[in-house]
Amino acid sequence: MGSTTKDAVLKIDDLRTYFFLAEGVVKAVDRVSLKINEQEALGLVGESGCGKSTVAHSILRLIREPGRIVGGKILFEGEDLLRKSEAEMRKIRGGKIAMVFQNPTSSLNPVFRIGSQIAEAIKLHQNVQKHEVKKKVVEILDKVGIPSPSERMKDYPHEFSGGMCQRAMIAMSLSCNPKLLIADEPTTNLDVTIQAQILDLMRILRKNFNASILLIGHDFGVISEICDRIVVMYSGKVVESADLGTIFKDAKHPYTKALLESIPRLNIETERLRVIPGDVPELIKPPSGCRFHPRCEQAMEACSKKEPALIEIEQGHEVACLLYG
Amino acid sequence: MNSRLRTNSEKKNGKVHRPSRATRLFVVWRKLRKSKLAIAGFGIVLFMSLVALLSPVIAPYSPDLPSGSSRMPPSMEHIFGTDNLGRDMLALVMYGARISVYVGIAAVLIEIVIGLSIGMIAGYFGGIIDEVLMRVADVVFTLPMIMMVLVAISMFEVRSINIIILVMAVLEWPFMARVVRSEYLSLREATYVEAARSMGASNWRIIVRHILPNILSVMIVLATMDIPWFITLEATITFLGFGDPMSSSWGVLLERGVSLMSTAWWVITFPGLALLITSLGFNLLGDGLRDALDVKVRE
Amino acid sequence: MTMKDYVIRRLIVIIPTFFLITVIIFTLVHLAPGDPTTMMGGARPLREDVKEKIRIEYGLNQPIPVQYLIWLSKLLHGDLGYSYISSSSVVEMISIRIPLTVELVLTAESLSIAIAVVLGVIAAVKHHSIYDSSCSVAALIGYSTPDFWLALMLILVFAVWLGWFPTSRPETVGLTFATPFYALLDHLKHMFLPVLTLVAVWTAYLFRLVRSAMLEVLTQDYITTARAKGLKERVVIYKHALRNGLLPVVTYVGYSIGLLFTGAVVVEEIFALQGLGQLMVQSSEARDYPALMGLSVVIAIMVLIASLCADIAYAAVDPRIRYD
Numbered sequence: 001m002g003s004t005t006k007d008a009v010l011k012i013d014d015l016r017t018y019f020f021l022a023e024g025v026v027k028a029v030d031r032v033s034l035k036i037n038e039q040e041a042l043g044l045v046g047e048s049g050c051g052k053s054t055v056a057h058s059i060l061r062l063i064r065e066p067g068r069i070v071g072g073k074i075l076f077e078g079e080d081l082l083r084k085s086e087a088e089m090r091k092i093r094g095g096k097i098a099m100v101f102q103n104p105t106s107s108l109n110p111v112f113r114i115g116s117q118i119a120e121a122i123k124l125h126q127n128v129q130k131h132e133v134k135k136k137v138v139e140i141l142d143k144v145g146i147p148s149p150s151e152r153m154k155d156y157p158h159e160f161s162g163g164m165c166q167r168a169m170i171a172m173s174l175s176c177n178p179k180l181l182i183a184d185e186p187t188t189n190l191d192v193t194i195q196a197q198i199l200d201l202m203r204i205l206r207k208n209f210n211a212s213i214l215l216i217g218h219d220f221g222v223i224s225e226i227c228d229r230i231v232v233m234y235s236g237k238v239v240e241s242a243d244l245g246t247i248f249k250d251a252k253h254p255y256t257k258a259l260l261e262s263i264p265r266l267n268i269e270t271e272r273l274r275v276i277p278g279d280v281p282e283l284i285k286p287p288s289g290c291r292f293h294p295r296c297e298q299a300m301e302a303c304s305k306k307e308p309a310l311i312e313i314e315q316g317h318e319v320a321c322l323l324y325g
Numbered sequence: 326m327n328s329r330l331r332t333n334s335e336k337k338n339g340k341v342h343r344p345s346r347a348t349r350l351f352v353v354w355r356k357l358r359k360s361k362l363a364i365a366g367f368g369i370v371l372f373m374s375l376v377a378l379l380s381p382v383i384a385p386y387s388p389d390l391p392s393g394s395s396r397m398p399p400s401m402e403h404i405f406g407t408d409n410l411g412r413d414m415l416a417l418v419m420y421g422a423r424i425s426v427y428v429g430i431a432a433v434l435i436e437i438v439i440g441l442s443i444g445m446i447a448g449y450f451g452g453i454i455d456e457v458l459m460r461v462a463d464v465v466f467t468l469p470m471i472m473m474v475l476v477a478i479s480m481f482e483v484r485s486i487n488i489i490i491l492v493m494a495v496l497e498w499p500f501m502a503r504v505v506r507s508e509y510l511s512l513r514e515a516t517y518v519e520a521a522r523s524m525g526a527s528n529w530r531i532i533v534r535h536i537l538p539n540i541l542s543v544m545i546v547l548a549t550m551d552i553p554w555f556i557t558l559e560a561t562i563t564f565l566g567f568g569d570p571m572s573s574s575w576g577v578l579l580e581r582g583v584s585l586m587s588t589a590w591w592v593i594t595f596p597g598l599a600l601l602i603t604s605l606g607f608n609l610l611g612d613g614l615r616d617a618l619d620v621k622v623r624e
Numbered sequence: 625m626t627m628k629d630y631v632i633r634r635l636i637v638i639i640p641t642f643f644l645i646t647v648i649i650f651t652l653v654h655l656a657p658g659d660p661t662t663m664m665g666g667a668r669p670l671r672e673d674v675k676e677k678i679r680i681e682y683g684l685n686q687p688i689p690v691q692y693l694i695w696l697s698k699l700l701h702g703d704l705g706y707s708y709i710s711s712s713s714v715v716e717m718i719s720i721r722i723p724l725t726v727e728l729v730l731t732a733e734s735l736s737i738a739i740a741v742v743l744g745v746i747a748a749v750k751h752h753s754i755y756d757s758s759c760s761v762a763a764l765i766g767y768s769t770p771d772f773w774l775a776l777m778l779i780l781v782f783a784v785w786l787g788w789f790p791t792s793r794p795e796t797v798g799l800t801f802a803t804p805f806y807a808l809l810d811h812l813k814h815m816f817l818p819v820l821t822l823v824a825v826w827t828a829y830l831f832r833l834v835r836s837a838m839l840e841v842l843t844q845d846y847i848t849t850a851r852a853k854g855l856k857e858r859v860v861i862y863k864h865a866l867r868n869g870l871l872p873v874v875t876y877v878g879y880s881i882g883l884l885f886t887g888a889v890v891v892e893e894i895f896a897l898q899g900l901g902q903l904m905v906q907s908s909e910a911r912d913y914p915a916l917m918g919l920s921v922v923i924a925i926m927v928l929i930a931s932l933c934a935d936i937a938y939a940a941v942d943p944r945i946r947y948d
Contacts, residue, residue: 062851093854101852106845111867111942121853156943172853464644467931468924469882471889472904473652476920479908480656492655557770561890564772565905579773586776587784594780597773604768612764 008075009180009212010036010059015072017051017058024284028054028067030236033310036180041206041213043227043244045220045259051236052216056182059214060099061089077179095125098173102185104165108157115141115153118172125176136175143208144171145201163194167201174209182214187222199225220260224248229316232256235291238310242317252319254296290322298323356617363613369606377426380419388416388573396589406591408581414591417573418599424574425603428490428559429552435494437548440501441540447502448509459506462499470496474562484569489559497555501547508543512536542618549611553604560600575600630939634932641928646699649920650692653913695917704918709910714918717903724794725899728815728891729884732822737877740827741870744834748842748869749861759831766828772890775821779894782817789817792896818895822887833876838869871942878934881927 017029029051036042044052057063059074061081074081076097081089093099101107108117118137122128128136141149144167157165166186173181183202187195203226206213217223223230224244231241232253240253251257258276278295287294293303302322310320357363376383385404386392391411392403399406405414447458465473470493477492478484513536521535562568563576570577575596582592679685683694698705704714747756783791794814841847842865850864851857889901896902900923907915939945 060852062848090854090856093852095854099852101845101849103845107849109846109850109864109868110944112864120855124854158944169849460641461644464641465648467879467882467927468645468648469885469889469927471886472882472920472923473648475904475908476649476916477652477655479911479916480653480913482656553768558886560770561772561886565890565893566909579776583776586780590780593773593776597770597777600770600773601765601768604770605765608764608768 007037008035009038009040009077010214011073011075012055012059013073013075015055015058015074016070017054017063017067018070019067021066021284026284027236027286029058031072032233032236032238034231034238034241036212036214039206039210039212040229041215041227043223043230044214044216044233045218045223045230046233047218050233052233053184055233056099056184056214056216059182060093060097062093091125094121094173094178095176096178097180097182098176098178099182099184100166100169100173100186103189104169104186105157105160105162107169108165110157112156113153114155114157114160114168118153118168118175121172122175140171140175141168143205144168144174145197146171161194162190163197166190166194166198170198170201170205174205174211177209178211180214181211182216184216185218186215188217188219195222202226232259235286237291238318238320239292240319240321241310246317250317252313252317252324253321254298254323255292258297290320354617357613360613360616362609363617366606366609366611366613369602370610373422373603373606374426376419377422380416380423384413384416384419386413386416388412388420392416396585396592398589399591405595406589408578408592409585409589414578414595417578418575418596420573421575421578421596422599422603424486424572425556425560425600428486428574429556429607432490432494432497432555432559433548433552435491436497436501436551437544439495439498441505441544443498444502444505445509448506448513455506459503462503465496466499466503470558471561474558475565475567478562478567484567486559486563486569486572486574489562489568490555493555493558497551500551501544504543504547505540508540509536512539546611546615546618549607549614553607556607557600557604627936627939630945631936634935638928638932642925643696645924645928646696646921647692649917649924650695653917653920654688699918699921704921705914707907707912707915709907709912709915714915717915718900718919718922721898721900721903724897725888725892725901728818728822728897728899729888731815732819732826732887733877733884735819735823736826736830737873739823740830740834741866741873743827744831745838745861745866745869747831747835748838751839756835760835763828763831763835766824767832769825769828771821771825771887772894774824775817775891775894778817778821790814792894794897814895818891818897821891822884825887826884830873830876833873834869837872838865841865841869844868867941871938874934874938874941878931878938881930881934885923885927 012032012034015029015032016027019026019028032051032055034042034044034055044055046052054063054067058069059076059081061069063069069082072082076092081092084092108114115134115137118140119133122133122136126136137153138149141153146152146164146167152160157168160168170186186202187198190198199222202213202215205211206226213226215223215227227244229241229243230247232239232247232255234255240247240251240256242251247256248260251260255276262276276295287304289302289304289306290296290299290308293299296303300322306322308320308322310318311324312318313324389412391407392413393407393411395407395409395411397403397407397411403413403415405418407413408417443458443462447455473496474489474492477496478488481488515535521530559568560574560576560579563572563574564580566580568574568576568580570580578596579593582589582596585592676685683691686694695705702715704718706713707717710717743759747759750756779791783789790813792814794811842861847860847865850860855864885901888899889904891897892899892901893905900919903915904919904923906912907919
């Protein structure tokens with residue numbers, strides 16, 4: 001990695017998060033490294049089960065038994081989060097690093113009002129007078145586009161639609177001006193039209209709040225709306241990382257290429273959609289060598305024996321594939 | 326408030342989707358075998374059933390005739406001691422098992438028949454029939470069982486165990502009916518039912534071949550949970566003096582034993598322990614079945 | 625829908641429910657063949673003409689539906705009739721006994737809920753620990769224990785053998801001259817074993833309920849959100865999780881009032897406490913027809929009120945239910 005760490009808000013080094021199950025050890029995140037710069041939006045892409053959500057949870061140390069972070073470093077503003085005490089982590093969670101989840105309606109506590117849940121976050125991380133809190137809640141709800149915020153803050157989550165719940169979640173996470181916003185599949189469970197609205201919102205907010213974003217998803221279309229750089233994960237490992245343009249025009253890793261080709265495109269005539277054959281590998285007994293080799297069209301003899309390392313093939317573009325070194 | 330029993334099947338597009346019956350049975354069997362508690366429960370139930378079945382053969386003495394002196398403490402000849410008439414307690418407890426097992430099974434069978442019918446009727450016809458049935462069910466369910474049973478049986482001249490069984494079982498129908506109904510309603514919308522319907526299967530065929538077998542797993546769990554409830558309730562009612570004093574039900578033994586309590590502790594301890602262990606066995610088994618069949622009872 | 629609307633709706637439903645209850649009770653009492661005159665007279669059954677006189681006097685010769693309506697109209701005026709056995713007014717008989725039963729049931733239930741919630745939450749949080757397993761096993765045993773047998777065993781051990789507690793009655797007979805404090809102490813000593821019996825069995829069931837409810841709640845998404853907000857684990861559990869986890873408990877308490885009464889009957893009878901339960905047993909034994917019906921209605925009403933309170937409590941805690 002040639003770029004300096006001067007601008008990096010988040011730098012993950014060699015992260016390993018394993019799940020210790022009765023059937024065996026699942027290496028959900030196996031030596032993952034990535035970097036997010038100041039005010040940058042990084043997209044983390046991959047199929048279900050590739051470990052991207054686990055990376056997100058690991059950053060905030062939300063991993064619970066039977067999972068455990070077993071190694072690596074997570075440097076946030078220069079400090080290793082894995083060395084911090086629980087009390088220090090609590091200050092960071094919801095404060096400097098905030099997270100938005102996949103199921104907005106079920107991610108909000110059904111028995112508390114929206115306003116009070118947001119207020120809870122504000123009271124926790126900011127030194128705000130009691131009477132000021134309500135004002136701030138209304139302010140932030142307004143900023144995320146919730147109509148009549150002072151009325152609607154008294155509502156309960158089940159009175160909000162899916163899209164509105166997600167806005168409220170985003171409001172909650174932005175209310176304390178985080179430096180890093182982690183969004184774990186924020187639009188996956190929403191209607192396509194609502195998806196577009198939420199993405200628009202996130203784009204605007206990114207500008208106004210100067211936060212870095214880690215956007216996790218499996219849909220390239222969604223990711224490309226906001227992100228500057230993309231990291232592709234497969235079976236617990238990073239297989240490629242580059243900026244948005246490069247990925248779309250010049251993807252090198254066979255998996256990335258296959259992912260891109262399986263996106264249906266309206267302007268290109270194809271007979272059948274390109275499908276990646278095979279199934280996502282079992283993480284307890286992953287394939288030997290390169291994990292993608294059983295499904296790879298360009299697999300070579302060596303691919304089943306040697307695990308490729310993540311190598312920078314050009315400025316800002318890394319690939320883990322034996323085709324390139 | 327509804328009692329909703331939801332089976333843990335995948336929801337695809339909001340509809341219920343289930344793997345084939347053969348695989349499910351295998352998975353259930355495997356889970357059951359793994360649970361030590363379920364096995365223990367099954368063992369106890371089996372043991373009690375065998376005792377009940379074989380008591381005339383294996384009882385050391387006759388339960389009706391005195392076989393020792395009155396109020397002998399537990400000893401080698403009389404493991405559970407004797408009662409005030411010199412009858413062997415072990416034999417009495419063994420014969421008591423017959424009554425309890427009979428009560429449990431008979432009551433549950435009656436309950437199943439009534440509860441299943443009413444639940445299916447309510448689910449199938451819907452509308453006003455459903456409303457009315459469920460309203461009545463709610464009320465009957467909330468009223469104290471013991472009050473209703475006592476009120477019903479006290480006016481009978483005869484004290485008979487069959488009357489107790491009948492009244493208990495009939496009054497318990499809401500418990501099963503509501504669950505059957507909600508399970509039926511959710512299964513009706515299942516994808517495979519839709520598939521069968523689209524291939525032209527008649528309503529009756531769908532109910533019998535597709536829905537009933539799946540309601541079965543739910544009913545098995547409920548039945549296993551209700552058996553100890555019936556056994557204990559019968560014992561309680563008999564203990565309070567409303568049972569047949571000629572039978573050797575554990576309730577009768579306990580009723581007789583109260584006056585002897587301070588001088589002959591074994592007369593109440595062992596029948597009660599037998600009751601406890603029997604209930605425990607069924608409860609363990611019921612728990613195990615519920616986990617294995619992946620059934621969530623929402624009260 | 626606001627709470628007020630919800631409460632009003634629930635109150636309106638009570639009226640048809642009440643009538644349904646009266647029908648059910650009346651039906652149950654009349655299930656047996658014959659009429660009450662067959663039971664009267666004890667060892668020597670009454671002569672037919674005497675029976676006929678009694679029938680006319682008590683209105684038992686009327687067709688059943690008419691009898692029902694007569695009884696119902698009297699009921700609505702607060703007249704529950706007179707006991708066949710003691711000739712005192714049923715209303716009087718019942719009112720004297722209400723306080724004791726209420727005291728017994730409320731005390732036992734409150735204690736059970738308190739203990740079960742504390743133990744259950746800890747067990748759920750410490751899932752798979754020794755604490756969890758041992759509590760669960762203890763709960764299973766407690767829940768399988770017949771309450772009347774437990775009462776007897778407790779009497780045997782603590783009253784007969786150890787002599788720590790008295791065996792029966794709510795207070796020592798003839799204690800009218802004692803100071804209030806001493807009287808209270810005496811009362812507590814007498815109520816200890818009865819309450820303990822009920823608490824043992826009820827806590828067991830409630831514990832299982834709380835534990836399984838909390839276990840399910842702790843896997844929910846909003847708990848992860850709460851942690852991601854930076855809340856202390858204690859707050860996550862006792863504020864976010866508990867409130868949701870207690871919902872099934874409230875529902876259960878509402879439904880199980882009937883079960884509570886069943887336990888009360890047994891305990892009152894064994895410990896010779898003059899409550900409604902004991903009256904129920906006595907009236908049933910004596911086949912005291914008006915007392916039986918009146919008592920059942922009163923008990924049913926109490927159960928109805930209790931479950932209404934539970935419903936309202938539930939709606940107060942869970943906003944989703946008000947929109948059903």
